[in-house]
Amino acid sequence: MKLFAGLQAKFMTLITVAMVMMLAVVALIWQRQTTTQAEVLRLSQEGTRSLVFDRLRQRGEAQVTQAADLLVNPVYYFDLDAIGNTTRSILRQPDVSYVLVYDARGNILHDGSGDIPTFGQQMGDPLASRIVAARDLQVLDTAQVMDISTPILIGDQRLGGVRVGYSLDKIQVEEARINRETTSRLNEIGRRHLTWIALLLMMLVSMAVLVGIALQRALVRPIRRLSDAALQIEAGNYATDLPASRRKDEVGALVNAFSRMAESIVRHDRDMRRMAYTDSLTGLPNxxxxxxxxxxxxxxxxxxxxxxxxxxxxxxxxxxxxxxxxxxxxxxxxxxxxxxxxxxxxxxxxxxxxxxxxxxxxxxxxxxxxxxxxxxxxxxxxxxxxxxxxxxxxxxxxxxxxxxxxxxxxxxxxxxxxxxxxxxxxxxxxxxxxxxxxxxxxxxxSRAMEQAVSRRVRMEQDLRGAWERGELSLVYQPIYNVADKRLAGAEALLRWQHPVHGPVAPSVFIDVAEQSGLIEVIGPEVVRAACRDAMRWRQRGGAANALFVSINVSARQLRSGDFRDQMLAALGESGLPPELIHMELTETTVLNDEEQARKILGHLRDSGIKVWLDDFGTGFSGLSHLRRVPVDGVKIDRSFIADVMRDPDDLALTSAIIAMAHSLGMTVIAEGVEKEGQFDLLRSRNCDLAQGYWLGYPLGLDEFMALID
Known part of the structure; x- marks a missing residue:
């Protein structure tokens, strides 16, 4: 409280002394001035202000109107470069303090700067609401600027507007100069009073100097230092020297508090920049x-x-x-x-x-x-x-x-x-x-990559909804018992008849479905359709009762949390016995997450569904994985079957796979059988099941049911 009282006493003393001296001087001067001199001075000031302000207003209205015409196309096409060129040319004009181009809602599009820090911000100054609402040219004054604005129109449509602020500093300087000349001439009239007026003015100047020096040392200098430091911090220069004071009054307390606050801002900015530019998990730049x-x-x-x-x-x-x-x-x-x-x-x-x-x-x-x-x-x-x-x-x-x-x-x-x-x-x-x-x-x-990505994106778009549009359908490739060449079941294969490009290779669109996640939508539909079709041929009776259907399942489907429920729901809807549906998975699908695969496949096998390992021999599974993963059968990859008649190594590997699988109680299926000799070799090696073009091509449902009959 003593600090506040001391500072207040100093100010009150200075103000009282200044007021007394100024009243004495004003009283003496007032007595010596004539009514005529005062009236002449007033009229001169009014005429000067009106002349200068009208001239600035006329120039500003013409400049803003021209700028609005130039900005119609750039604002309509959102051409920030063209807008920037126009605003910067205006900013270079004398007396221009600022230029703002804004949209119809009052959001700033350009301020003439290089990086446009105010882009997208709402104009929030006191004149903004009137300017945005105006439908024609507006001229508004403040103490510092003359603000001239006009809307940017294309036809009757308002795109936004442009506003230019003209500094009144030079006008005020010019006005002051003219007033000084007028005053000087009037003083010439009263030169006979010069001697004693000069004495009074000397007294007033002396008083002002003394008061100014006192205020400068006691208040203005420390506040200016605070202002300079605040501007440096606002500009992002946190390395500026912070002011300090040993004074025990309010100014000293203010200076020291500001220094502590600035140090806190510097620390906070350093922490924020580190958080904004660093990945919190790895510590790497983000x-x-x-x-x-x-x-x-x-x-x-x-x-x-x-x-x-x-x-x-x-x-x-x-x-x-x-x-x-x-x-x-x-x-x-x-x-x-x-x-x-x-x-x-x-x-x-x-x-x-x-x-x-x-x-x-x-x-x-x-x-x-x-x-x-x-x-x-x-x-x-x-x-x-x-x-x-x-x-x-x-x-x-x-x-x-x-x-x-x-x-x-x-x-x-x-x-x-x-x-x-x-x-x-x-x-x-x-x-x-x-x-x-x-x-x-x-x-x-490479450029070709971009084209390939575009084609893949278009294919993904076409594939969405293809099942609902009837473009996707199932065909069934017969699977036969090798021992007696009796039909045992069929593998469900997905086909896509594109309305423009015709048939699309499964190797192409299945990969797109996998990468895009569409397989999680198409897969359940395939399962339901295959179960319904299998139930239809089962209703033929006789040997058809025992025909199974095998369905290929992707890794993405297996990883979905409700895959088991989807399979069981499809069986429940169709009424197909679980043992007549065989699920085919590749080695890589199982190996990618053996623990999850073992758990899901175990649940499915407990429900009666059989599991086959597709493309066996092409991955890196081996016996250890076969022992840990619940599998009912393995499908020998077609690459082994293709050369089994002329390559002893392929024949040996095929024979070893059959023997190994049988020793583990698994069924062996050979795919890609395209010659009678291949089939005979597989029969001699006691292979259980086989499929391939020599045995039968993939057939539509009606054709497959005709084959059953």
């Missing part, structure tokens, strides 16, 4: 930080003939880790992946490599050559090969080994793109092609 780095690098390299490479690395099948092992394990896997990538980039790229986590399971590496003769493509290929090898090694999490791979897309600046956005898009396309090519590899971007 997408925002990487984009700024990429923009900066491209600006440095543009026009100097240097190159850089962008590598997009995406973990293959990472969703399976989160779905089966939980997100905590998924986070640990991401951390270990990030560490491996960081070590590889440091080892191979050194200072030339910059790594960031782009989000989810995607990482991006920026690689630029060291020196003037670095081969950026060779360096990028070497790094990509190393990453594929390093990330293929198993990751141990919670005493479990997790096998994952990575698909990497590589794109080069400026060969593939000249801007950051296109460069990142091309890297993403190349990464997608690496996944399509089989995953766990890398691909360089």
């Amino acid at each position: 997408r925002l930080a990487f984009r700024e780095t990429l923009d900066h690098r491209l600006m440095q390299l543009r026009g100097v003939g240097s190159q850089l490479a962008l590598l997009f690395a995406d973990i293959d099948d990472f969703k399976r880790v989160n779905d089966t092992l939980g997100h905590d394990v998924g986070d640990e896997v991401l951390i270990q992946f990030a560490n491996r990538i960081r070590e590889a980039v440091l080892r191979i790229g050194g200072e030339a490599g910059e790594l960031a986590r782009f989000g989810g399971d995607e990482f991006v590496i920026l690689l630029h050559p060291v020196g003037d003769h670095g081969d950026i493509r060779a360096a990028a290929a070497h790094l990509a090969e190393t990453l594929v090898a390093e990330l293929s090694r198993p990751i141990v999490v919670q005493d479990r080994q997790v096998f994952l791979g990575t698909s990497i897309g590589v794109t080069v600046f400026p060969d593939d793109a000249s801007g950051a956005t296109m460069l990142m898009k091309n890297g993403d396309i190349a990464m997608y092609q690496a996944k399509v090519a089989g995953k766990n590899g890398y691909r360089f971007y």
